[in-house]
Amino acid sequence: MNNHPLKLIECPRDAMQGIDEFIPTALKAEYINKLLKVGFDTIDFGSFVSPKAIPQMRDTREVLEQIDLSSTSSKLLAIIANLRGAEEAIQFDKITYLGFPFSVSETFQQRNTNSSIAESFDTVKQIQSLCVKNNKELVIYISMGFGNPYGDEWNSDIVSKWVNEISRIGVKIIALSDTIGVSNPENISYLFKNLTNEHPKIELGVHLHSTPSTRLEKIDAAWQAGCRRFDSALKGYGGCPMAKDDLTGNISTESIISYLNDHRINTELNMNNWAEAMEFSNRIFH
Template sequence: MQDGSFADVKPRDAWQGLQKIIPTEEKIKYLAGLVALGFQHIDAVSFVSPKHVPQMADSEAVMQQVSQARLPSGEAPEIIGIVVNEQGLERALATPGVTTIGYPYSISAYFRRANVNMSRAETRTLVEKMQRDTKAARRRLVVYISMAFGNPYDEPWGPEIVEETLVWLKGAGVRTVSLADTVGAASPEDVADLYRAVKDCVAGVEIGVHLHSRPEGAAEKILAAYEAGCRRFDGALTGLGGCPFAGDALVGNIATETVLTTLAARGVATGIDAKSLAIACAMTGALRETYAHDAEAPRPN
């Protein structure tokens, strides 16, 4: 049995797009529940402007309680907090329980300007500072490479651009990177081809994938990445969280249950049993029914 690691991105990636604000107490109960069920890697909070993402305005208050949560083994989970600037970095590093800082780094100039309004040079300077500061604080940094699998804005794109970015990130000291299919356009073949093309260019760097997909195509993409050598997968319970850039309402985060069942079918030890997964999906479904505007039932595996 081989181990597969993943980060459940539901709490942050999925919640931040909801129109209804989830009460702080509900977030705490949900996140602590995931930890108690054995979810070791949780992308839980973000430290961004409350004006732009009001759902995440209570990240410090949430983590004040969630920082006490422990896995069944008694160990603390990995809690990822997303930041996009120095102010967010300072907030995250001052927040107990945030073990890992996450930063979305776009290789698309258009997308980067639209999201963080920074040049490539400015974002690279920021990443270098993040790496220094997180290391000094004994935290970790994970960088998500947006538009890694293609660029819909008529800008230059190719595996060599992704490779150059990975080499630069390694030189800056980053040791965990996730390749993001931001617009959900990559086919399983695209996923496998890019991963194989870049996985050996940065020895010692863990390269994961953050994929978007229609539900029926998700398992095939996960398998393609796994067979290409990927062992870190992002997912969102029940597939909550869309992809506003895809132009297809059915394209969104790949469901964590799809990730886990697909890997388990290949004999991968995920650390989450079927009962715990079912409970987590039920918890997510209850939140979704109350706070998601679509009020859909959970997506099928």
């Protein structure tokens, strides 16, 4: 059984990255500062990727300058897609985690990072080494972890193989990512139970995308199977602009909070500050 503590990861970066209209830097920073007061374990706040690929995140450095970590225990996570991005991100003391999307779909890996799965694994090894030397922690997202729309082969053995490979190089946090909303209670439960048994020391999480009608059954399947690390975004905004994806947003943070409250699980979140962040979000998502 998974003995890891509950960790809630709020993902404003994921929520904002697909919005075409540029969100002013000061507004992004103010929103993230409000989220930092809620008590989430981690805030996925920005990314060091090509501005051509994700124009909305081109000001991550400037946003970081305006982020105040003085009165929060939350840690910051930045997404990177290659070694150059990692080399940039490790220079900032405020950042604890670097997140790398590692796809088990060859087609999506090419679309997302312009490299094959094998090349990406070489990159992961280099980034892990960089993180160890610079006191950062690498989080690997197994993207297309529940299937893919491209016709590439997918099965649980493929996912298991890559979790094995990634854990062998010392990565301790792996999130199974449903980039396009194809997860269901059966595959969530099956993967989690098996991977948790095989890797009791790995902190396994989920980064689920969902339509509103299926989100609670997915959260429940993950929790019952031992998952204690959940990525989500306020009001369920966002999704991956690189994926074939029409209506599947992120799992909403409210759904996860509601599920945990209904099961009498203490989230230790400051709900007044949460309400304030929810209200403020209307200035960004409208």
